[in-house]
Amino acid sequence: MVYKGDVPRFLASRPDSLLIPLPWDVPLAEWPAEYLVALPRGISRHVVRFIQVGSSVYAAKEVIEHLAIHEYRMLTDLRRTDTPAVEPLAVVTGRTDDHGEPLDPVLITRHLEFSLPYRSLFDHGVRPETVSRLLDALVVLLVRLHLIGFLWGDVSLSNVLFRRDAGQFAAYLVDAETAEIHESLTNGQREHDLTIATTNLYGEFSDLEAGRMLDASLDPLNLVESILSRYRDLWAELTDAEEFSGQETYRIENRVRRLNALGFDVAELDIRTSADGSTIRIQPKVVDAGHHSRRLLRLAGLDTEENQARRLLNDLDTFRARTNQGHVDEAVVAHQWLTECFQPVVTAVPHDLRGKREAAQIFHEVLDYRWYASQREHREVPLLEATWGYIQDVLQALPDEAMEATTLGLMSGEHRQLANPFDPSQGFTDDSGPMPVDPWETDDDDDVPDPGFLDIEALRRRGR
Ligand SMILES: Nc1ncnc2c1ncn2[C@@H]1O[C@H](COP(=O)(O)OP(=O)(O)O)[C@@H](O)[C@H]1O
Numbered sequence: 001m002v003y004k005g006d007v008p009r010f011l012a013s014r015p016d017s018l019l020i021p022l023p024w025d026v027p028l029a030e031w032p033a034e035y036l037v038a039l040p041r042g043i044s045r046h047v048v049r050f051i052q053v054g055s056s057v058y059a060a061k062e063v064i065e066h067l068a069i070h071e072y073r074m075l076t077d078l079r080r081t082d083t084p085a086v087e088p089l090a091v092v093t094g095r096t097d098d099h100g101e102p103l104d105p106v107l108i109t110r111h112l113e114f115s116l117p118y119r120s121l122f123d124h125g126v127r128p129e130t131v132s133r134l135l136d137a138l139v140v141l142l143v144r145l146h147l148i149g150f151l152w153g154d155v156s157l158s159n160v161l162f163r164r165d166a167g168q169f170a171a172y173l174v175d176a177e178t179a180e181i182h183e184s185l186t187n188g189q190r191e192h193d194l195t196i197a198t199t200n201l202y203g204e205f206s207d208l209e210a211g212r213m214l215d216a217s218l219d220p221l222n223l224v225e226s227i228l229s230r231y232r233d234l235w236a237e238l239t240d241a242e243e244f245s246g247q248e249t250y251r252i253e254n255r256v257r258r259l260n261a262l263g264f265d266v267a268e269l270d271i272r273t274s275a276d277g278s279t280i281r282i283q284p285k286v287v288d289a290g291h292h293s294r295r296l297l298r299l300a301g302l303d304t305e306e307n308q309a310r311r312l313l314n315d316l317d318t319f320r321a322r323t324n325q326g327h328v329d330e331a332v333v334a335h336q337w338l339t340e341c342f343q344p345v346v347t348a349v350p351h352d353l354r355g356k357r358e359a360a361q362i363f364h365e366v367l368d369y370r371w372y373a374s375q376r377e378h379r380e381v382p383l384l385e386a387t388w389g390y391i392q393d394v395l396q397a398l399p400d401e402a403m404e405a406t407t408l409g410l411m412s413g414e415h416r417q418l419a420n421p422f423d424p425s426q427g428f429t430d431d432s433g434p435m436p437v438d439p440w441e442t443d444d445d446d447d448v449p450d451p452g453f454l455d456i457e458a459l460r461r462r463g464r
């Protein structure tokens with residue numbers, strides 16, 4: 001069999017055959033609307049479109065060949081190391097148009113469900129605390145990348161997608177075109193990424209400021225500086241050596257606990273004692289992110305973000321104490337908690353509202369709701385009662401964040417109308433839409449203690 005040179009070729013590990021009949025001979029920017037889905041997305045250099053393939057939604061990016069293949073491989077490596085990034089599906093090469101002129105290849109990734117480009121968060125106005133949480137998420141992602149020897153080369157808010165993670169956010173890498181993977185990174189390489197981060201983020205925050213989307217109390221320069229200091233604090237906490245006297249062995253345990261509290265497990269801790277035993281020196285050699293999410297997955301089979309897992313595990317502990325099962329095997333209690341607490345809440349949510357939030361996020365928000373309700377009413381509000389209240393008072397009013405529902409909203413004009421629904425970077429036709437209610441933005445008297453999981457100083461104080 002002879003294959004003509006001008007038919008598209010697919011590079012893929014698990015190919016989706018439904019991709020094959022798509023109009024690859026048409027430049028992506030000109031694809032007919034029947035193939036496209038309108039979803040919020042960040043600013044980009046290349047033509048990026050969301051395409052509907054069977055029941056899945058994919059992101060397609062038209063980009064020159066060596067970059068498309070390079071990015072595909074980088075994203076594949078990130079999947080392998082369990083680092084939060086979009087999932088690569090295929091690269092389509094060998095495209096030509098009607099006249100036989102070559103077209104750039106297309107990189108296809110799976111659309112990250114429930115993800116929010118930062119612009120769509122800022123569109124609704126965000127509180128200074130929320131900005132701080134977004135930065136924490138970005139810092140955690142950058143540190144995780146650096147720990148595995150990944151030099152990003154294009155750190156920016158536009159190249160990150162955020163997902164809600166209990167009261168925090170989790171950041172996912174979306175653009176790996178400029179990335180390199182090394183055995184490990186030198187300080188110089190890490191500084192290089194930080195310099196790029198500084199430049200890009202300063203630009204992005206200045207843009208937001210110019211568009212009056214940045215709270216007046218925030219200053220682009222301070223924000224960028226705080227990213228650098230948070231990055232350095234976290235990096236030091238995860239990698240620095242610590243020396244103490246031979247009498248203070250509890251400090252080994254302290255260090256491990258601090259790392260756990262930051263969401264990391266210590267796979268290898270190097271412990272050395274001086275010849276006379278008077279000093280001990282410890283240094284984490286290998287740390288893995290996902291301390292809480294791994295534990296929750298093991299106990300309850302739930303795959304969640306790290307801070308959601310932290311919250312759910314706390315609730316599991318409370319359940320265990322409340323039901324007097326301190327002596328019972330943890331996995332057994334976890335199963336009870338799953339069927340008696342978690343699942344009833346999730347199944348109480350009507351189907352048409354499930355596109356608003358992920359299940360674990362809903363559970364977390366119900367716990368918050370119950371806490372407020374109990375405070376207000378001076379009684380212990382039962383979980384299911386709180387769930388119904390939450391659905392009525394909060395969930396119904398929230399904008400949809402899963403892909404399908406958002407799409408419908410945007411297309412039918414229920415929400416703000418995009419100038420070009422397939423290219424959100426062109427903005428909205430009107431700029432004064434209603435402000436959606438967001439529980440993280442509206443509670444001014446926020447007296448639920450903020451977990452502030454990246455507050456390393458507080459962690460150290462706790463250890464003392
Ligand atoms: N898999 C995906 N899921 C969700 N959004 C995506 C995905 N891929 C790309 N996007 C959106 O498209 C935007 C541009 O993609 P990116 O890879 O950064 O393009 P460029 O290389 O042109 O900068 C991103 O900011 C993001 O909002």
Ligand SMILES: [Mg+2]
Pocket residue numbers: 043044045158159175
């Ligand atoms: Mg980009």
